[in-house]
Amino acid sequence: MKHRYLVVFLLLTLVPAGLIVWLGWRVSAEEQHRTRREFIAVIDESLQTHRQIIEDRLADRFTDLLQVVETARLADTAGRRELARTHPWVRQCFEIGPRGRIVFPSRSQLTEAEQNFLMRTATIWQERQPFRLVDEYGSRADSGWHTWYWSDGPHYILWLWHPATDHVYGIEVERMRLVSEVLAALPTEGQPHVSIPSEAQIQLRDPSGRVVYRWGRAAVEADASPITSIALNAPLTSWTLSYYTGRIITTRQFSSQTLINTLAILLGTLALLSGLAIYFYRSMTTQMRDAAQRVTFVNQVSHELKTPLTNIRMYAELLERSLDPDDERRRKHLDVIVGESQRLSRLIGNVLTFSKSKQGKLSIHPQTGCIDETICRLIEPFRQKVGADFSIEQQLDAQDDCQFDSDVLEQILTNLLSNVEKYAISGDYLSVSSSLSDGLCEIRVTDRGPGVPTSKQELIFQPFERLSDKLSEAAGTGIGLSIARSLARLHGGDLSYLATDSGSCFKLTLRVSP
Amino acid sequence: MKVLVAEDDPHTRAGLEEILIEEGYQVIATADGRQAWQAFQDHSPDVVCLDIMMPHMDGYEVCRKIRRQTDEPAVLFITAKSEEIDAVLGLELGADDFIQKPFGVKEVLARIRAVTRRIYKKQSAANTKALPDSFTLADLKVVPSELRGFRGDQAIELSLRDLQILKFLHRNEGRALSRDSFFDECWGFDYLPNSRTLDQHISQLRKKIELDPKSPEIIKTVHGVGYRYG
Amino acid sequence: MKNLFLYLTSLAFLVTPALAKQVQLEAALANPLLKSGQTNKTFLKVGLTGFALEADQERTPVNVALVIDRSTSMSGGKIAQARDAARLAVQRLGAEDIVSIVAYDNSVEILVPATKLTDKTPVLKAIEKLEPTGNTALFAGVSKGADELRKFFSKEKVNRVLLLSDGQANVGPRSPGELGELGASLVKEGISVSTIGLGLGYNEDLMANLASKSDGNHVFVENEVDLVAAFDREFGDILSIVAQEVVVTMDFLPGVKPLRVIGREADIAGQQVTTMMNQLYSEQEKYVVVEVEVESGKVDETRRVADVAVSYANLATLTPDRLTSELSVRFSDQAEVVEAQANAPVMAACVLLVATENNEQAMQLRDKGDIAGAKQALFDNAAYLESSAHKWDSSALKDYGFSNLSQSAAIDSPDWSATRKRMIELQIENNRQIGHGSGFVFPIDNQKKTK
Structure with a gap:
């Protein structure tokens, strides 16, 4: 039974938990995807900003350089050589005539630098028209950049077409100056206005993929791939700006956030479902245990009642002790308090015994004692209560020591005497007899009260049954006889009602050992 | 004789305290197990009354600690549950007796007197302390170690307080004793005098020991002063 | 006519030293007397000596960028010595000078942006931050250093990058050719790069190329304990510069052919040879040597060989100066006389x-x-x-x-x-x-x- 519940609860917990985890994973994967897209967008913007910085820096230079080309066009040989010798950006000037004829530098008189230039640019001059190419719109540009590769990297030419002569004039740019200028434009470490995360790095790579410059303190592996890259503008179209994040950071930035999200969802879900499961499980077991608990509750309440009851009784008695001996009226009042508190404690005792019997916890603890002594001890207070007009007969014949539970006997007899007090006080008569033989003790309690109708003689032993519901009838819980019989039977005997001519007779038997 | 009471219910505690003081004991009242253990170490009482369910430390634990240290004092448990009685008796805690809730004054007195007698008996057997001597007032033989007086073969239960009063009277035979001197002698100097307390006590004592309480032979009234024997 | 020329030449020689604060030009042929009747090869030397600085004279303010390698190889004594050296440099400079300090490893950090040295404390403090990390982005370091110079760039200042490195450039352009191209471009702006190679780990071709193409100094400091002294010497040079933007032009007359310029970059375009020096130091001679081929002459013939013109910016007077000189040879048929007439220095x-x-x-x-x-x-x-x-x-x-x-x-x-x-x-x-x-x-x- 319990196992079946457990299986059901586990199913109820794990299936939705799994479902939610899966959904959570999907959501967080989507979230990760979105975050990454946003992140890349931000990075793209950062890269574009830096490209713009380069652009801005180079724009003025390039404007100047076009002016330089124009100057070179107008200059003579010496002027052109001087330009190359003195202008930081100009490595060489040249002039190309129609059909690709090299006008300057003139092959007839070359300086060493010019010879080198022609060697560097040899591949260019193999084309008849290397510069004025037809673009995608079908038109030819009038000026532009030309990039070619020689030896250890790209070289750059800025050219200008002169329509009147159909000559192309140009300069070879000092490429290292160009690179240097780009680097100079870019941020250095610790520059506060350039905000890239400390765990990131931006790299400038040349066309061969070689890192030319980088900034940002992230540890980037040599073979790491960038988050995103963008190309620079002409003439550096094969150069890229790439954004990297540190190896550890990459996983943390994306995955760990996702992982945390997923874990949070998972834990939250599990907690919720476990909570629900525990709640349901609890309420089930609570229901299952309810009956038992109700009894336990009664048990506890009864115990709790004992302390105030003690105080009521004790203080009433203390008050009684300090009373003036002549103050009979008040003494009577206090007697009532004390008497009632005693009755209440007896009732509580019954309730406790009843609840114990329901819990199956009732047990007997036989000890050596004298049955008659116990009977006498109980009759004495009874005698005091009922007064001198009430006659009490004792025929006690169980004075030998034997093993029995005096508490049980006491409780049974108290109940029987209490019944006499409640229902048969009008008979003014009580007879108690005892005998002991063959390990069986028999005690009879007889009164001359109204008695019990034959039809109800068994009913009186049922809990909560009383012969009359009239309010005038004496109060009681209606469990006294039921408990008495249970106790008697527990003690190996019984309690039964014997029909008599007048009044009632209860026969109690208990199994005792010598 | 000192009694340590450990009981968490304040009314029960106060009630017990009153009963026991009235009876002639010195009472140290504590509200939980820890206090009780501390008080035990401070005062070394002769009798310890322990409630079982107490905050901080339960009665069993206090008893165990006491017994680990000494066998001297008598230990009485105050219980509400019959199951607890089993425990008290079963656990071999070295408890001397128990009082079951709800209890009345008489039951407490009966138990505490029984314990006191046992202590006297134990002390006489071990010869650790000189037992109080018996003495005679008129036809009444007072035996303090028994907490009883005897007239012929009739035994009369006496409280410690009763004994102190009777002893005081016996020592000052023929002298009229003031009410104040009774308080000083039998209650202690710190006891706040209330003449009714003394008169009531004398009246109840007379009921126990005088043949005719209305015309007392042992404790005679000296009007305007107090009481006198002989 | 010939005598007039000689007179003018000798006048020039007489007048030039008399003028205070002018660079001294001394153009001479190795063999002023050549063997007649044959084609001769000889050398033409153009020497330029910076004038002496006088004690009460204000020296030229300098604009210097210290570019310091702080890659991990610099750990330990090297970086400590580099700090000391940098500190010394700062101490030697004055309130009119401008200094910037650039540290490079994988990337570049500008420890001190170009600043006038009115207060040395923050600069000295920044030098303390020099700690070794990472690789060697030498090219970027020099680029940034040069860019710092540009912030206060002036032709009336000495503009100098002082590069200290102990390692190979391994980030960015790293070949001697590429660094040479950078140096060649920088010198056209008037920026020289002096390079100090520390220890045995650096690339001497690269460092030398960068320095010589930009007309800077190059020093090899094998042991870091000598670093401070090397800095000291370099600053001694920097602070004694008296002329900049020196252009030497030699126009050779017919019958004389310039073959090559030894030890320096120069343009030889037909009969014209042009070479440049970025600076001249006080009381220090710099020279250009051209190997020439002189067509055969007759005995006792005097032939004009070349007209030499030197233009430079005089940092003492802050004016552009121009010096000229012309050279002639005579021919003799006596080999011993020719030999004896050779100009020994x-x-x-x-x-x-x-x-x-x-x-x-x-x-x-x-x-x-x-x-x-x-x-x-x-x-x-x-x-x-x-x-x-x-x-x-x-x-x-x-x-x-x-x-x-x-x-x-x-x-x-x-x-x-x-x-x-x-x-x-x-x-x-x-x-x-x-x-x-x-x-x-x-x-x-x-x-x-x-x-």
Whole structure:
């Protein structure tokens, strides 16, 4: 039974938990995807900003350089050589005539630098028209950049077409100056206005993929791939700006956030479902245990009642002790308090015994004692209560020591005497007899009260049954006889009602050992 | 004789305290197990009354600690549950007796007197302390170690307080004793005098020991002063 | 007519030294007398000597960028010495000077952006932050250093990048050619890069190329304890610059053909040779040597060989100056007379450059793996220097002869790396006449210092 519940609860917990985890994973994967897209967008913007910085820096230079080309066009040989010798950006000037004829530098008189230039640019001059190419719109540009590769990297030419002569004039740019200028434009470490995360790095790579410059303190592996890259503008179209994040950071930035999200969802879900499961499980077991608990509750309440009851009784008695001996009226009042508190404690005792019997916890603890002594001890207070007009007969014949539970006997007899007090006080008569033989003790309690109708003689032993519901009838819980019989039977005997001519007779038997 | 009471219910505690003081004991009242253990170490009482369910430390634990240290004092448990009685008796805690809730004054007195007698008996057997001597007032033989007086073969239960009063009277035979001197002698100097307390006590004592309480032979009234024997 | 020319020339010689604070131009042929009836090869030397600085004279403010390698290889004593050296540099400069400090490793950090040195404390504090990390982004470091110079760039200041590195450039452009191109471009702006190679780990070709193409100094500091002294010398040079933007133009007359310029970059366009120097130091001679071929002449013929013109920016007067000189040869048929008439100091200077060329070729042999060939070449060079030293009575040649001899001995030893670095240092020293400066320095804030 319990196992079946457990299986059901586990199913109820794990299936939705799994479902939610899966959904959570999907959501967080989507979230990760979105975050990454946003992140890349931000990075793209950062890269574009830096490209713009380069652009801005180079724009003025390039404007100047076009002016330089124009100057070179107008200059003579010496002027052109001087330009190359003195202008930081100009490595060489040249002039190309129609059909690709090299006008300057003139092959007839070359300086060493010019010879080198022609060697560097040899591949260019193999084309008849290397510069004025037809673009995608079908038109030819009038000026532009030309990039070619020689030896250890790209070289750059800025050219200008002169329509009147159909000559192309140009300069070879000092490429290292160009690179240097780009680097100079870019941020250095610790520059506060350039905000890239400390765990990131931006790299400038040349066309061969070689890192030319980088900034940002992230540890980037040599073979790491960038988050995103963008190309620079002409003439550096094969150069890229790439954004990297540190190896550890990459996983943390994306995955760990996702992982945390997923874990949070998972834990939250599990907690919720476990909570629900525990709640349901609890309420089930609570229901299952309810009956038992109700009894336990009664048990506890009864115990709790004992302390105030003690105080009521004790203080009433203390008050009684300090009373003036002549103050009979008040003494009577206090007697009532004390008497009632005693009755209440007896009732509580019954309730406790009843609840114990329901819990199956009732047990007997036989000890050596004298049955008659116990009977006498109980009759004495009874005698005091009922007064001198009430006659009490004792025929006690169980004075030998034997093993029995005096508490049980006491409780049974108290109940029987209490019944006499409640229902048969009008008979003014009580007879108690005892005998002991063959390990069986028999005690009879007889009164001359109204008695019990034959039809109800068994009913009186049922809990909560009383012969009359009239309010005038004496109060009681209606469990006294039921408990008495249970106790008697527990003690190996019984309690039964014997029909008599007048009044009632209860026969109690208990199994005792010598 | 000192009694340590450990009981968490304040009314029960106060009630017990009153009963026991009235009876002639010195009472140290504590509200939980820890206090009780501390008080035990401070005062070394002769009798310890322990409630079982107490905050901080339960009665069993206090008893165990006491017994680990000494066998001297008598230990009485105050219980509400019959199951607890089993425990008290079963656990071999070295408890001397128990009082079951709800209890009345008489039951407490009966138990505490029984314990006191046992202590006297134990002390006489071990010869650790000189037992109080018996003495005679008129036809009444007072035996303090028994907490009883005897007239012929009739035994009369006496409280410690009763004994102190009777002893005081016996020592000052023929002298009229003031009410104040009774308080000083039998209650202690710190006891706040209330003449009714003394008169009531004398009246109840007379009921126990005088043949005719209305015309007392042992404790005679000296009007305007107090009481006198002989 | 001829006499008038001679007169004018001699006048120029008379007048030039008399003018205070002018660069001294001394153009001379190794053989003013040539053998008649044959084609002769000889050398033309154009020497420029910076004028002396006077004690009460304000020196030219400098704009200097210290570019310091702080890659992990600099750990320990090196970086500590570099800090000391940088501190010394700052201490030597005055309130009119501008300094910037750039540190590079993987990336570049500008420790001190270009600032006037009115307050040295923050600069000295920033030097303390020099701690070694990462790789060597040498190219970027120099680029950034140069860019710092540009912030306060002025032709009336000495603009100098001082690069200290102990390692290979391994981030960015890293070949000697590429760095040379950078240097060549920078010098056109008026920026020289002096390079200090520290220890045995740096690339001497790269460092030398960068320095010589930008007309800066190059020093090899084998042991870091000598670093402070090297900085000191460099600053001695920087602070003693008297002229900048020096352009030497030589127009050769018909019958004379310029063959090559030894030890320096120069444009030879037909009959015209142009070369440039970024600066002249006080009381220090820099020269250009051109090998020329003179067509045969008749006995006693006097032939004009070349017109030499030098333009420069005078930092004392802050004016552009121009000097001119013209050179002639005579011819004789007596070989002994021709021989005796040879100009010994010019010959010595020329031999030094030729021997340096030989030394470079020997090193190339060694680089190709021809150790024996290299050894022999150096030995031969040493012999050539020894005999020339005797002939032209030059201690400099003698010294370099010894150097070549020891290099010849060391060429197959495990010590080769240091030797090679020393060789390159000497080659540059010879080609560019480095290390002969007075090093005499007049601090700008004289008063402050005496306080």
